[in-house]
Amino acid sequence: MTRGRPANTGPARVLVVGDVHGEFELLAGWSAAxxxxxxxxxxxxAVGDVEPNRDxxxxxGVHGPAKYRRVGDFPLLVEGLLDLGAPLHFxxxxxxxWPALDAAGPGRWSEGVHFLGRAGVTEVAGLRVAFLSGIHSPRITDVPRARRDTARERTYYTAEEVHQVSRAARRAGAVDVLLTHDWPAGLTGPRRNGPVGRAELRTLCERLRPRWHFCGHMHDRHxxxxxxxxxxxxxxxxxxxxxFAVIEREPDGRLVLVEDVTGSARNPIRATSE
Known part of the structure; x- marks a missing residue:
C-alpha cells in the first residue's frame, strides 16, 4: 500500500465534513466554496450521520424520529443534479x-459515493484512513458476540469491530486519519448531563496514533x-x-489542517444553526 501520490500531481487535498443528515445541497455548495x-x-x-437515502x-430503515426518516437531497446527487466536486467516502x-448499508456492504453506494464499511483501514486519495462506524451502547458494545437484529441495534458498534480496526492498522502500517462518529473520551467536561466521549475510542486513538482524528455526532465543533x-x-x-475541515498532504509528507478556509470562503447557501 502506497503513502501519498506521485510528486508531480501535487499534495492531496481532502475535505472532511461533519453530520450531513441528508443535506447534500448544502454539502455541494460548501464543497464548491x-x-x-x-x-x-x-x-x-464524512464522519457519519450522512443519511444517503436513495428512496x-x-x-x-433509519432509526430515530421521523425527521431522520426523510429521503433528503441524496436522490438529486444520484440523478446528477448535484456536484460534490470529488468522490465522497463515508x-x-x-x-x-443501516439495513440497506449492511446488505450492500463496503464499496460503491452510488456514482462517486463510497461506503467505507463498519470497521477497518483503507486508502483514500493517498491517505491511510482507519474508520469505525456507529456509536457505543452497553447492550451491544459491551456484550460479547451481541446480535444486531433491530434498526436501533444496527446503529451501535461492537467490541470486535473496535479490535478489527486495531488489527487492520497493524497490518497496514502508520495511519494518517482516524474517522469515528462518537468522540473519544477526555476532550471536554460533562455535557448534556453526562461525560462526553468513549474510553474505547480514546484507547483506539492512542494505539493507532494517527495524525488526525475526526468525529461528529454531538453537532459541536471542538x-x-x-x-x-x-x-x-x-x-x-x-x-x-x-x-468542515480541510487537510492537505504537503510535499514533504506532512499532513496539515488548512485553518479557516471555509470561514473565509464565499458562502453559497445561507446556513443556519439547527
Missing amino acids: VRESLGPLDAIL ETDAA IGGNHEP RGAIGPTEIVCLGHIRSGPQA
Whole structure:
C-alpha cells in the first residue's frame, strides 16, 4: 500500500465534513466554496450521520424520529443534479439506512459515493484512513458476540469491530486519519448531563496514533489532542464552517489542517444553526 501520490500531481487535498443528515445541497455548495478558495479536492470524508437515502425504502430503515426518516437531497446527487466536486467516502453514524448499508456492504453506494464499511483501514486519495462506524451502547458494545437484529441495534458498534480496526492498522502500517462518529473520551467536561466521549475510542486513538482524528455526532465543533494526534470534532452541516475541515498532504509528507478556509470562503447557501 502506497503513502501519498506521485510528486508531480501535487499534495492531496481532502475535505472532511461533519453530520450531513441528508443535506447534500448544502454539502455541494460548501464543497464548491472550498474549491473556489483552495483549488480542486481529491476526496471528501464524512464522519457519519450522512443519511444517503436513495428512496423511501432506505429512509424507512433509519432509526430515530421521523425527521431522520426523510429521503433528503441524496436522490438529486444520484440523478446528477448535484456536484460534490470529488468522490465522497463515508462511515455510518446512528442515523443511517443501516439495513440497506449492511446488505450492500463496503464499496460503491452510488456514482462517486463510497461506503467505507463498519470497521477497518483503507486508502483514500493517498491517505491511510482507519474508520469505525456507529456509536457505543452497553447492550451491544459491551456484550460479547451481541446480535444486531433491530434498526436501533444496527446503529451501535461492537467490541470486535473496535479490535478489527486495531488489527487492520497493524497490518497496514502508520495511519494518517482516524474517522469515528462518537468522540473519544477526555476532550471536554460533562455535557448534556453526562461525560462526553468513549474510553474505547480514546484507547483506539492512542494505539493507532494517527495524525488526525475526526468525529461528529454531538453537532459541536471542538479541538483537542491525544498524544501526537490532533482531534477535530465537527458540527452539523447547518452550522456552516463549523462542520468542515480541510487537510492537505504537503510535499514533504506532512499532513496539515488548512485553518479557516471555509470561514473565509464565499458562502453559497445561507446556513443556519439547527
